[in-house]
Amino acid sequence: MATPNHDHHSIADLEAVRRRLAVASIRMTTAAESGHPSTCLSCSHIVTALYFAGLMHYDPARPDMPDRDRFVLSKGHAAPILYAALAEAGILPWDELMDLRTIGSRLEGHPNMRRVPMVEASTGSLGQGLSIGVGMALAGRLAASDRRTFVLLGDGELDEGQVWEAAMAGAKYALDSLVAVVDRNGYQQMGDADAVMPTGPLAAKWQAFGWRTLEVDGHDWPEVLGSLRAARERKGRPTVIVARTRKGFGVSQILADPGNKFHGVPLKPAEAEIAIAEIDAAPYPTEAI
Amino acid sequence: MNLGAAIGLPLGEPTRNAFGEALRDLGAAYPNLVVVDGDVGNSTRTEVFAQAFPERFFQVGIAESNMVSVAAGLAAGGHIAVTASFAAFLTCNAYDQIRMGVGFTGANVKLVGSHAGISIGDDGPSQMGIEDMALMSSIPGMIVLCPADAAAARKLTALMVAHDGPVYMRTGRPKVPTIYPADVDLAIGRAQVVRAGTDATVIACGIMVSAALEAAHALAAEGIDVRVLDMHTVKPLDVAAVEAAAHETGAIVTAEEHLLDGGLGSAVARAVARYAPCPMGFVGVDNTYAESGKPGDVLAKYGLTWQAIADEVRRLKGHGRGGTEPPRGL
Numbered sequence: 001m002a003t004p005n006h007d008h009h010s011i012a013d014l015e016a017v018r019r020r021l022a023v024a025s026i027r028m029t030t031a032a033e034s035g036h037p038s039t040c041l042s043c044s045h046i047v048t049a050l051y052f053a054g055l056m057h058y059d060p061a062r063p064d065m066p067d068r069d070r071f072v073l074s075k076g077h078a079a080p081i082l083y084a085a086l087a088e089a090g091i092l093p094w095d096e097l098m099d100l101r102t103i104g105s106r107l108e109g110h111p112n113m114r115r116v117p118m119v120e121a122s123t124g125s126l127g128q129g130l131s132i133g134v135g136m137a138l139a140g141r142l143a144a145s146d147r148r149t150f151v152l153l154g155d156g157e158l159d160e161g162q163v164w165e166a167a168m169a170g171a172k173y174a175l176d177s178l179v180a181v182v183d184r185n186g187y188q189q190m191g192d193a194d195a196v197m198p199t200g201p202l203a204a205k206w207q208a209f210g211w212r213t214l215e216v217d218g219h220d221w222p223e224v225l226g227s228l229r230a231a232r233e234r235k236g237r238p239t240v241i242v243a244r245t246r247k248g249f250g251v252s253q254i255l256a257d258p259g260n261k262f263h264g265v266p267l268k269p270a271e272a273e274i275a276i277a278e279i280d281a282a283p284y285p286t287e288a289i
Numbered sequence: 290m291n292l293g294a295a296i297g298l299p300l301g302e303p304t305r306n307a308f309g310e311a312l313r314d315l316g317a318a319y320p321n322l323v324v325v326d327g328d329v330g331n332s333t334r335t336e337v338f339a340q341a342f343p344e345r346f347f348q349v350g351i352a353e354s355n356m357v358s359v360a361a362g363l364a365a366g367g368h369i370a371v372t373a374s375f376a377a378f379l380t381c382n383a384y385d386q387i388r389m390g391v392g393f394t395g396a397n398v399k400l401v402g403s404h405a406g407i408s409i410g411d412d413g414p415s416q417m418g419i420e421d422m423a424l425m426s427s428i429p430g431m432i433v434l435c436p437a438d439a440a441a442a443r444k445l446t447a448l449m450v451a452h453d454g455p456v457y458m459r460t461g462r463p464k465v466p467t468i469y470p471a472d473v474d475l476a477i478g479r480a481q482v483v484r485a486g487t488d489a490t491v492i493a494c495g496i497m498v499s500a501a502l503e504a505a506h507a508l509a510a511e512g513i514d515v516r517v518l519d520m521h522t523v524k525p526l527d528v529a530a531v532e533a534a535a536h537e538t539g540a541i542v543t544a545e546e547h548l549l550d551g552g553l554g555s556a557v558a559r560a561v562a563r564y565a566p567c568p569m570g571f572v573g574v575d576n577t578y579a580e581s582g583k584p585g586d587v588l589a590k591y592g593l594t595w596q597a598i599a600d601e602v603r604r605l606k607g608h609g610r611g612g613t614e615p616p617r618g619l
Contacts, residue, residue, distance in 0.1 A: 066367075113365075113394055120365065125389045131355045132390060135325075135362020135370070138347060142323070143366065162386075165355035173347070 007054035011221045011285050017088060018048040022250060023276050024084035024097055029266035032101040035109065038254050038262045040081035042185035042245040043152060045224045047078075050150060051085045055228045057147065060090040063117035067147050070136050072121045074129020075154035075183060076110035077264070082119070083107050091117055127160025129153065130180055134169050137178040137238075148232060150179045156188025158199045164209065171210030176234040180211070183218065185247035187260045206240045218243030221285055250282060251275040291585060293466025293499040295595065296506045301467035304495075305403045305460040307442035309334025312371060315450050316342045322450060323363050325349060325372040327356040333373035333403040333460070353382040357400070361390030364397045369450055376402025376418025376459050384424055391455045392428035399449050400425070405435075405459035406546030407574060407591055408496055410584035418459065419574050423551025425457035426524045432477060433524040434458040435545075435553075437498035440469040441521055448477050459495070461546075463584050466499040468519070478522045480530035486516030489602045490534035490541045494520050494553050497544035497572070503595035508602055515602060523553050528560045535565035540605040542570040544598050546588075549573040570601030 008014050022044045029035035050056045050071060058068040073082050080100060086092040092107075099105035106115035110124025121132045133151035140147045157163065170178050182202065190196050199205070206213045212235055216223040224243065231239040247262075248254025253271055254262045267275055293300070316322055316338055323345045330336035330348070339346035347363075349356050353374055360370035373379070379402045380387070391398045405418040425433045434449060434456065436442035442460060449456045468483060475481060483498060484505050491501040498519045505515035516538055518530055534541055541561060543554035554571040561567060572593065579591050588594060 070365075121362075122389060122394045125385055128354075128358045128386055128389055131358030131386075132362040132365070134355075135359040135364070136366055137362075138323075138359070139363050139366020139368055142345070142368070162352075162354040162358070165349070165352035166358070169349045169352075169355055169359060172349075 008052050014048055014053055014221065015284055017052050018044050019279050020088060021048055021081050021084040022279055024087070025080040026267055026272050026275055028080045028083070028097050028100040030269055030272040031098050033266060034101055035080055035266050036077040036264050037080065037266055038248040039075065039078045039154065039185065041249040041251060041254070042218070042247045043078055043183040044081060044249065045219055045221065046152065046181055046183065046243055047081050047085050049224050049228055051089055053225055055225070055232065056150065058118065063091055066143070067145050069147050070120045070133070070149040072123065072129045072133050072136070072149065072151045073111055074123055074151050075126065075157055076123030078152070079109065079111050082111060083116070086116070086118060126154070126157040127162040130163050130166035130170070133178055133180070134166050134173070134175060137170070137175040138173060140177055146177070148177050148179060150181065152181050152183060154188070155182055155184040155186065155193050155199060156196065158182065159197045167206065167209040167211065170238040174236055175238045176236050178238040179231040180238065180240040182240060182242045183245055184242055185245045187247045187263060189263055191260050202242050206242070210237060212237055212239040214239065214241045216241060216243050218245035219249055250279045252278060292496055293503065295503045298466035298468065298499055298502070300464045302439040303461055303464050304436050304439060304442035305334045305462065307439035308401060308446050308458070308460050309337035311443040311446035312338045313341045315447060316345070319369055319450060321368045323347065323368045323370050325356050325360045325363070325370060327351055327353050327374045327378070329374050332375065333401060335371070335373050353378050354386050357383040357386035357398070358390050360398045361386070361394065361396045369397055369399065371399040371401065371450070373401035373403060375416060376405040376421040377416060380418065380421040380424045380457070387428060392431055395430060395454055397453055398455055400457045401460060402457065403460045404462045406461060406495065407579040407587050407593065408546060408584045409462040410587050411581055413581035414578040417579060419548050419579070420551070421457070421459055422523050422547050422553065426551060426556065428455065430455060431524060432456040432522065434477070434522055435494040436460065436521055437495055437519050438465050438468045440467070440471050440473045441475060441519070444473055444475045445521060448475065452477065461496060465496050468499060468502070475521060478525050478527055480527040481519040481521065482516065483519050484515065484517035486514040487538055488514045489606060490516040490518060490538045491544060491598055491602065492518045492520050492531065492534065492541060492553065492557050493544040494523060495546050497546055497593065500593070500595040501544055501598055504598035504602065507595065507599050511608065513602060513606055513608065520553055520557070523556055526556045526560055528564060531557055531560045532565045535561055535567040540568050540602070542572065542598060542601040542605065544572040546593055547573055549575050568605045570605050572597050572601055
């Protein structure tokens, strides 16, 4: 299942990858003077685990391999960390990342599947990714393929009714190759997600919609890895992982701001240097997988 | 509704029926053809395909947004994904999903909107698709089709499925007059000349093609020789045919079962203004919603008749009986 070159076996290795992706997300958005670094940080463990812990089946040399697992970034504003993951996987050149959001670059503000290999869906209008994932999972079934489809959703995105239309369809068709991950970082554009529109109790809601539901700490490596590994198992119905996360994980400047003023705001160059130094200096987790 | 009766056109099957049967017939030739329904397959006639290929038919319930995005996901997996609902619900409810998942991605999704226009009659304006061609024309790269009769619907369905990329086709609820032989040869983007003429041209689509033929018949008796073009492809428009009509006949009237805003008339007017300016007239739903009623009564009350087309031609040709100038101001 795993891709040999991208299958890290130690948490220390994975954490090193995660930090590269986090730092790249900050550098890219700071250089572009626009974009959403904080939402990239909240999903950095999830994205790293999917691409680099052998939890997604893909071949960087053959990005259009039919039986590759699919990853849909439904919260398309986290595009920088997706691009960074594709660079880490060897699908995009690292140097290109700094072209984010510049005219002529294929690294647009939100992912464009027509321009970037292994970007599986064009997203950025929230609420549509899970439905696309349902269609992809149905296609996988018709092709008698064992491929999995992973969809990363924001928690604010769950305000969109279409997500729940898709949830019903996924359960109806018993799509056990479909995995949704909710990056529950608790904030959306206008502030506290539960103040803007309460979506809880989230796990109970997904369960009521017929999904196998796992709740994890989205920054705890064993929990993230364990839940994704469990989600790969086909159990006759789709799986959702509700990952409790922090918007701006690892960066005190962002975490210290309860007002969410960093939503969609890049760090200034001096702030970025402080943030990167903080990420680099953080102690490594010591757990073994 | 007595469309075509004045010139003895026989009544044929509704275009939605022809679409459903054609889709079923194509199912064998295209093993990657799949259909996604939003609980109206017995109205849109995709149920005919479902009966033949149940394993390739997906029912997602009354949820057009999800329906379109699921189709986009199936298309990403290499399928020709057909998804159909009432034109109004498909194009209005799921517009953003069409924009993002079909247009922006160039997905191989075929959108079919039934119950287009006001000729559905009884069910009333909430069910009438009168803005669908405008909305779908506003999607970059979208092909917009509007068949005039059952044979055209069969042919355009086949062309739509064979085309690689986004297509929208509208179909209608009522039986419509037969214009074409069963084996009519149409091509996407090529207007069909259904009547030759030199004094004026009526460019029509859908059920208004038969109305245009009736108008041409009546005008012939007055010495006005009218060309009739079936513009079954509203986008991309056959600009050459429009240009030829302008140069060779000097006057163009468009006729469509759609709002005047953003539909066939708007597209033809843009081509005329840019390439071959000539006087124009417009028949369509004019800045209003229609109402419940028998289809013929609704069409008559909202001005979608052969008489209205004939009046517009007379006005452009200075044949006094053309009634009054249309009111100023849009």
